[in-house]
Amino acid sequence: SGKLFGFIPMPLVIFLIALIVITVIIHYTPHGLKTQWFGSNRRASFYCGIDNVRTVFTTYVISSIIGALTGILILARTNTAKYDYGTSYVLQAMLASVLAGISPLGGKGSIPNILLSVLSIQMLDSGFNFLRVSSFVRSSTYGILLIISIAVEYLREILKRRRDVRRAEQSLNVN
Template identity: 35%
Template sequence: MTLLKGINILVTGGSAIANYPSWVLWLNHAQWFGIPLPMWLFAAVALGLWILLEKTPLGKAIYLIGSNERATLYSGINTRRVLIWVYVISALLCAVAAFLMMSKLNSAKASYGESYLLVSILAAVLGGVNPDGGSGRIIGMVLALFLLQIIESGFNILGISPYLTMALWGTLLLCFIQARGMLGLDRVV
C-alpha cells in the first residue's frame, strides 16, 4: 500500500488530478426511485458480501482462516487461494470506493482515502467483527456504518472540528476493544 501510494505521489507530483468528464460526476448525483446511486451501490455490495460470506464455500473458508489458518490448511482448504480471493475482492471494492469518491470530489489524490482507515476499523469492531478474526457479520457492519455516519453528521451540524471527530473515533475504538477484552468477548473457545 505504501509502495503504491509512493508511486502515485511520484507520478502526480503530489497534486490532485481534477476536472473529470461529466459522466463521472453524474455517478454521485444520479438517483433511482429518489435514492442516490451510491446508496444503491452500497446496498448491492453489502448484499453481495453477505451472500458471499454466509452462503458460499469461499465465505466459510474465509471465516475458518480467520479462526485458525493452520487448522484450515490441515483440513484440506487451499488457504493461499482463499487469501488471494480475499485480496482481489478487497482491491475491487477499494477501486469502486475510489471511483465514487472521485465522482463526489471531481478530483483524485493519493491521500484522499487516509481519513477513512480509522473509521473503517472502528465500524468493523463496532459491527461485531473480532479483530483477531473468525467472526463477524455484514449486518453488524452496515448498522455500525449508519450509526457512525449519523454521529458524524451531527458533529458537522454542531460545527465540531473534523480533527476532534477523528480523535473521538480513535478513543472510541480503544475503549471498545478494551471493553470487549474485559467482557471476554474476544476469547477463543
C-alpha cells in the same frame, strides 16, 4: 441527478447492492465458507485441507476490487483524484469493523452488525457536521471509541476464557 427514482441517492443504491453481493459471497460460496473458517481458526482450516494462502489472496483481490469501486465513487462525487483521499476513512473503517464485533485478532463478524455499525458512525458523523465539530475532535472521538471498543472486546475475551476454565474445572470436579 445522481438519484434513483428522484429521491434515492446512487451511493446508497450501490452500497446496498455491494452489501447483497458480499452477503451472497460470504454465505453461499465455497470461498465465503473458507474465509469464515480461516477467520475462526487458521490452524484448523489448514488441517481441514483449505489452502489458506489462496483464501487470503482471493480475499485481498476482492477487497482491492471493492476499494477500486469506492475510489471511483469518491472520484464521481468530488470530481477530483487525490492519492491520499481515503486516509481520512481508515479510522472510521477500523471503528466500524470493531463495533460490528470483528476482532482485530481474527474471528467472526456478521453483515447486519457491520451495517448497523456503519449507519451508527454515519449518524455520528452527520451530527458532527451539524454541530460543525473540528476534524481534530472527530478523529479524537473515533480514536477513543476504537480504543474503548478494543478494550471491551479484550476484556470480554478474558472473561470468556475464565468462564470456560471454570466450567471445565467444575465438570472435572463432578466426575
